[in-house]
Amino acid sequence: MNAMILAAGRGERMRPLTDRTPKPLLTINDKALIVYHLEALKKAGINSVVINICWLGDQIRQVLGDGSRFGLSITYSREEQALETAGGIIQALQYLDDEFIVVNGDIFTDYDFTALLNAPAGNHLVLVPNPAHNPAGDFAISEGLLSNQEQNRYTFSGMGRYQKSFFSGLEKGRRALAPMLREAAQQQLISAELYSGQWNDVGTVDRLQSLRQAE
Numbered sequence: 001m002n003a004m005i006l007a008a009g010r011g012e013r014m015r016p017l018t019d020r021t022p023k024p025l026l027t028i029n030d031k032a033l034i035v036y037h038l039e040a041l042k043k044a045g046i047n048s049v050v051i052n053i054c055w056l057g058d059q060i061r062q063v064l065g066d067g068s069r070f071g072l073s074i075t076y077s078r079e080e081q082a083l084e085t086a087g088g089i090i091q092a093l094q095y096l097d098d099e100f101i102v103v104n105g106d107i108f109t110d111y112d113f114t115a116l117l118n119a120p121a122g123n124h125l126v127l128v129p130n131p132a133h134n135p136a137g138d139f140a141i142s143e144g145l146l147s148n149q150e151q152n153r154y155t156f157s158g159m160g161r162y163q164k165s166f167f168s169g170l171e172k173g174r175r176a177l178a179p180m181l182r183e184a185a186q187q188q189l190i191s192a193e194l195y196s197g198q199w200n201d202v203g204t205v206d207r208l209q210s211l212r213q214a215e
Contacts (some may be wrong), residue, residue, distance in 0.1 A: 001117060003046045004089065006158075007039055007105035008054035008082045013204050022056040024105035025063060026202070032063065033202060034105050039068045040100070044113035047072060050095045051105075052088040054079040054097050085177035104124050104158030108211055110198040116161045123190040124161045125181070126131070127154035128199045133207075138178075139185060139192065146180055146190040156181070157199055175209055 011018035024034035024127060029115055034051075041049060049072050053060050059076060069076030079090035089102065101116050113128065130153070131136045137153025139146050156178075166184070184190045202208050 001046070001099055001101065001187070002095075003041050003047035003103065003113070004050040004052070004092060005103055005105045006036060006052060006085060006088055007060055008036060008052045008057065008088055009106070009119070009203070010055045010065055010077050010082060011106070013034065014202075014208070017056055017208070018055075019203060021064060022053075022060055023202070025059060026208060028108060028208075032061070033108060034064070035070075036108065037103055038064070038067070038072060039107065040111070041103075041113055042071050044117060046113065046117075047119070048075070049073070049101075050075045050077055050081075051084075052077040052079055052092055052093050054082045060087045067096075071184040076125075081174075082135075083172075083174050086167065086170075086180055087173055088173040089162070090170050090172055090175065090176075093164060093167055099163050101161050102159070104201075106157050106202050108198070108200045108202055109157070109195075111159060111195055113159075115193070116159065120191055122161075123163055123166055123184065124155040125190055126159040126195050128157045128195050130155045131201065133201070133203070139181070141192045141194060144191055145188050146181070146185040146192040148185050154194055157195065188215060191204065 007024040011023035025032045075095045134155045140149045166189045
């Protein structure tokens, strides 16, 4: 099983930092966010990673190279314009295994990706307790399955395991992932887990600065 790191976004809310640096290369403790992911994926036993790039993507390629210094093989999926989450995955399907892990390049977490490797076969999402910026949450968990119910909702972490068939047959282009997940949850097609360890969505300059001060 291989993995995909989503790294193509512009990071508008992180400006001016992202005017010259792609968000996944912003650092905490002098280490880029995306490097934490690469190291964690390797530790879990992943050897091949796909990274989609668009905004300042050449910087990401120059910093990470072919992945050999991390003990990984990195393949880049270039987008002429950012295709959003599902669109980016669909564009990169040719590089992905029948089942694969996806992680947002702009989160900071100590999640052990071994748990995703050992999750039940099929589509599986990691949810986290709701942060202050998303108090209403995104999804609930009902009997181990992702649910759209209004009560006891949690926040989608940006980490999951997917089957290639979940995206196959869809046309390339801009496409958001959230509507696909809601529809699949309605049909009880996705399992889910709650992770209560360290997780941060590094979506604003303030959140990044808070993390830097805490670490």
